[in-house]
Amino acid sequence: MKNQLTTERILSIDALRGITIGVMIFVNELAGVQGVPAWMKHMPASADAMTFVDAVFPAFLFIVGMSVPFALNNRIAKGDNLLALQGHILFRTLGLIVLGVFMVNAEGGYNEAAMGMSIYLWELLFYVAVILVWNTYRFKQAIAGYILRGIGVAGLIVLASLYRGGEDGTGYLTPQWWGILGLIGWAYFASVTLYQLWQGRLAGMVAMSILCTVIYILGKTPAVATLPAWHWITALGGHAAHTSIVLNGIILALLFFDRGTVKSERRRFMEAAVFTLVLFVAGFALRPVYEISKIRATPTWCMYSSAFCCILFMVLYELVDRRKVKGWLGFLMPAAANPLLTYIVPFIIYALLGLCHLAWPALFHQGAYGIVWSVVFAVAVMAVVPVLNRVGIKLRL
DSSP states (O other): OOOOBOOSOOHHHHHHHHHHHHHHHHHHHHTTOBSOOGGGSOOOTTOSOOOGGGGHHHHHHHHHHHHHHHHHHHHHHTTOOHHHHHHHHHHHHHHHHHHHHHHHHHHSSBOHHHHTSOHHHHHHHHHHHHHHHHBOOOOSSHHHHHHHHHHHHHHHHHHHHHOOBSTTSOBOOOOSSOHHHHHHHHHHHHHHHHHHHTTTOHHHHHHHHHHHHHHHHHHHSHHHHTOGGGHHHHHTHHHHHHHHHHHHHHHHHHHHHBTTSOOOHHHHHHHHHHHHHHHHHHHHHHTTTSOOOTTTTOHHHHHHHHHHHHHHHHHHIIIIIISOOOGGGGGTHHHHHOHHHHHHHHHHHHHHHHHTTOOOOGGGGBHHHHHHHHHHHHHHHHHHHHHHHHTTOOBOO
16 A cells, blocks of 8 residues: 555544444334434435434445545555455455345345244344354464454355245245445445555545446436446446445545655645545535435435535544543444444344334334434443454454
């Protein structure tokens, strides 16, 4: 890579990741609550608007981008050659896509009678397999870890073969849509590939972010969308939009932490502020044609979301890394270090409740009580993660 990144751990990136995943758990639980303000829900596809809920997914994408330069440089520093590095990237991408497809198929479209088992049992067995495959093992004999991973992979294959969907039960596990993790996987793969092709150059990342926006716009142009030969451009539109957010995260990371050129912290903040302003202005300029919409993954939504992430990161960087106000990070760090584990814990809880024919009290799904419960649930899930870590469960893609 052409850039020279700082070797210091950037706690503000961890803080941003921890905050994002905590908010994600909160809003996912809140989604089932009735009688809450509109600004605490996703905006419908037809609306030209967004709430903080619509910024959670792009925040994940943005953090993936900020982490990419550090992750690749660290693997290279540890001795990974080109082949080993690409193998890691492909394995991580495949893992995210597989997880996304399994989780989406558990949400709907299944046929329990044809499967011969409860979907909740199927889900729980799936999460057991996930833990076996992606757990970080500390055995003295490495073979033990390989055996457990092999069992997990076999479990995933068996569960995929058992799955049946559709009213007649003849359907199989399919990407109805890629799921949140799958979408992150595709955006990660595209961004890492572009990052390597441009050898980590800032100008290249800016150019690729613009190109992703152009691809989305072309895909929505009637002259392109109606031509079968160019349908692939339309099909790539959503992935291109998500990739642009990851690339914007990479750009901000390079502005702050690439030490290839000597700059003062003040200069780096100024450049980041300019980048943020450009995102806002570009989003504002495109809004008359491409409204703000998470569901449609419009360029305006991508740019506004990226700009908000830039602002939040700059605040956290000033507070945590420069002023050393970090005592409050203790609660967030386990979730920040274990995002996949934290993400699946609520789904494991839901599957257990379903299998036992239990449900939260109806009061937890109404108004202010539901909001309070969603906060409690998010805090409880994040508190469970360090407990799981202590018993040896730490997932890493």
